[in-house]
Amino acid sequence: MKIALMDSGTGLLAAAAAMRRLRPDADLVLSSDPDGMPWGPRTPDDVTAHALAVARSAAAHRPDALIVACNTASVHALPALRAELEPQVPVIGTVPAIKPAAAGGGPVAIWATPATTGSPYQRDLIERFGQGVEVTGVPCPGLADAVQAADEAAIDAAIAAAAQHTPRDVRSVVLGCTHYELVAERIRAALQQPAAPALVLHGSAEAVAAQALRRIGAEPAPAAAPTGALSVILSGRPAGLPAVALTFAEGRLLAESRTDIPPGTPDEGAPAADGVAAATDGVAAAARR
Numbered sequence: 001m002k003i004a005l006m007d008s009g010t011g012l013l014a015a016a017a018a019m020r021r022l023r024p025d026a027d028l029v030l031s032s033d034p035d036g037m038p039w040g041p042r043t044p045d046d047v048t049a050h051a052l053a054v055a056r057s058a059a060a061h062r063p064d065a066l067i068v069a070c071n072t073a074s075v076h077a078l079p080a081l082r083a084e085l086e087p088q089v090p091v092i093g094t095v096p097a098i099k100p101a102a103a104g105g106g107p108v109a110i111w112a113t114p115a116t117t118g119s120p121y122q123r124d125l126i127e128r129f130g131q132g133v134e135v136t137g138v139p140c141p142g143l144a145d146a147v148q149a150a151d152e153a154a155i156d157a158a159i160a161a162a163a164q165h166t167p168r169d170v171r172s173v174v175l176g177c178t179h180y181e182l183v184a185e186r187i188r189a190a191l192q193q194p195a196a197p198a199l200v201l202h203g204s205a206e207a208v209a210a211q212a213l214r215r216i217g218a219e220p221a222p223a224a225a226p227t228g229a230l231s232v233i234l235s236g237r238p239a240g241l242p243a244v245a246l247t248f249a250e251g252r253l254l255a256e257s258r259t260d261i262p263p264g265t266p267d268e269g270a271p272a273a274d275g276v277a278a279a280t281d282g283v284a285a286a287a288r289r
Contacts, residue, residue, distance in 0.1 A: 003212055004029040004063035004089075006054045008037040009148045010245055011178030012069035014205035015094070017250035019067075020257065022209050023218070024226040028257070031058035034242075035235035038145060040115045044076040051077035055085065057233045065090045065212045069178050069205075072113070075121045090215040096122070096176040097202035099129040104200060106133035109166045111187070112176030114139040122176070138166050144179040150247040155183055163190040172200035181205055182248045230257035 003019055005012040009032050016028055033039070036050045051073040058066055066089050068074050068081060074093035082091045101108045108130065116122055117139040126135050140162040146154035166173070173191060175181050181203040192199050213220060232239045240259065245251030 001025065001216075001218060002027040002029065002061065002063045003065050003067065004031060004058035004061060005067045005069045006031045006051070006058050006073070007068075007070040007178060008033050008039040008050070008054075008072070009144075009179070010182065010242070010248070010251070011144070011147075012067075013245055013248060013250040013254065014178055014181035014203065015067055015069040015208050017253045018205040018209035019212065020228065020253060021222055022213065022220040023222075023224060024228055025221065025224040026228045027231070028228060028254070029058050029061045029063055029231045029233065030241075030254075031055070031233040033235050037148065039070070039072045040113045040144070047072055048077040048080050052080060052084065053236065054233075055081050055091075057236045059085055059089055061231060063089060064216045065092060067208050067212050068093045069208065070094060071096065071116060071177055075116070075119070090212070092208055092212045092215060094178060094204050094208050096125060096174050097204055097207065098125045098135070098174055101172045101174045101200070101202045102130040102133045102135070104172055106135065106172075107167055107170045108133055108172050108174065109136045109138050109170045110174040110176050111138050111140050111143075111162055111166075111180055112174075113144055114141050116176055136167055136170070138162050140177070140180070143183075144177050147179040147182055148244075150244045155186065159183070159187055159190045163187075166191055168193055169196075170199070171197065172202060175201060175203045178204065182250060226256070228257055230254055230259050 003026050005016050012030055012032060016030055031054045033050055033054050039047050039050060055066060068078060068091060071094055078093045085091055096110060117137040140158060143158035146158050184201050188199055188201055232241050241255055246255055
């Protein structure tokens with residue numbers, strides 16, 4: 001079994017880690033676009049063009065399914081991706097988890113990028129699934145970029161700014177950008193009120209991973225042998241897992257995978273464990289600087 005995931009950047013780590021937990025035996029292909037990110041400020045047509053390029057790089061690996069682990073790409077490019085790849089490769093989009101959040105009762109906040117907050121897409125989801133519940137859209141400028149760069153200070157600043165615009169009485173928060181799931185507990189800590197019920201965070205990683213398995217007629221098998229390999233593509237180029245990914249628990253989980261290191265990469269000829277160690281050393285060195 002081979003599952004591909006695509007995103008502009010590291011936001012795909014959450015869904016990839018969810019898939020790794022569900023199927024440790026599945027080969028994973030991670031295709032992202034560091035050269036072209038961020039996608040949020042781009043026009044819909046431009047997002048679609050970049051998403052198609054990233055998807056084609058992933059499709060060259062002949063996956064059984066492709067997860068579009070990016071809210072922006074799912075909003076603008078999903079029809080084009082499905083038109084090109086299906087039915088040979090099922091394409092699974094990412095939708096903010098407004099429906100389950102609203103089903104649990106309000107008030108609900110939706111943290112999303114400024115481009116998504118207030119967009120017709122988000123308004124439609126709220127109208128369809130959030131009726132009868134108080135829903136507040138909270139733009140989070142700079143948070144996705146800070147997560148992508150693993151900039152601790154910028155992450156804290158962006159979370160603090162968004163928390164100031166979040167009603168204090170919210171019962172649940174929808175994480176409307178896949179990057180945000182990588183810092184979910186930091187978001188929870190910024191929003192949890194003393195003596196209030198535990199805040200519920202709604203991400204999409206687990207749901208899209210499970211849906212991908214359903215689309216190909218497979219079942220979760222978390223006890224399977226951890227034999228799945230990992231392939232990484234950065235803006236169309238074969239690569240190793242970026243060192244920045246190892247700053248997140250999801251990236252470290254994926255780094256335990258057997259790595260298919262393609263010819264011509266800097267890691268050529270090195271055992272996967274050595275490549276991971278080198279990347280970890282790079283993260284530590286960057287932190288010391």
